[in-house]
Amino acid sequence: MKKILTLLLGLTMTMALASGLEKINPLAAQTMQKEKKAIIVDVREPSELKEGMAKEAISVPLSTMKDKKEEWEKIVATFPKDKTVIVYCGIGVRAEKVGLELAKKGYKVLNMGGFESWEKAGLPVEKK
Numbered sequence: 001m002k003k004i005l006t007l008l009l010g011l012t013m014t015m016a017l018a019s020g021l022e023k024i025n026p027l028a029a030q031t032m033q034k035e036k037k038a039i040i041v042d043v044r045e046p047s048e049l050k051e052g053m054a055k056e057a058i059s060v061p062l063s064t065m066k067d068k069k070e071e072w073e074k075i076v077a078t079f080p081k082d083k084t085v086i087v088y089c090g091i092g093v094r095a096e097k098v099g100l101e102l103a104k105k106g107y108k109v110l111n112m113g114g115f116e117s118w119e120k121a122g123l124p125v126e127k128k
Helices: 002-018 026-034 048-053 062-067 069-077 092-104 115-120
Strands: 040-041 083-089 111-116
Touching: 026 040, 026 062, 026 083, 026 115, 062 069, 069 092, 083 092, 083 115, 092 111, 111 115
Parallel strands: 040 083, 083 111
Antiparallel strands: none
């Protein structure tokens, strides 16, 4: 059991080091949003939004980036360059992918991880 825990800890640390985006916690994300310093982007798919999304977040599913390039480019062009883009998804993996693409386009991007962390922090949720 100890070997498994050590292995899991090592894998987790490796994944964290390999991650290209800086992380942000939900409370800090909400503060930046309220201060008009950031926009929050939910990259989950429409079927996942039934549980809600962060209040005032923008829904831009990962599938749009992958399958609808022209639509993706139009949406991204509306993001203000003077604000940080905070991305999240179910657990943070898809947010990382989208965030890295946004960073390539010159945006300052932070990864908030998953929607569950927003809910657990007791922050406002909108049903779409």
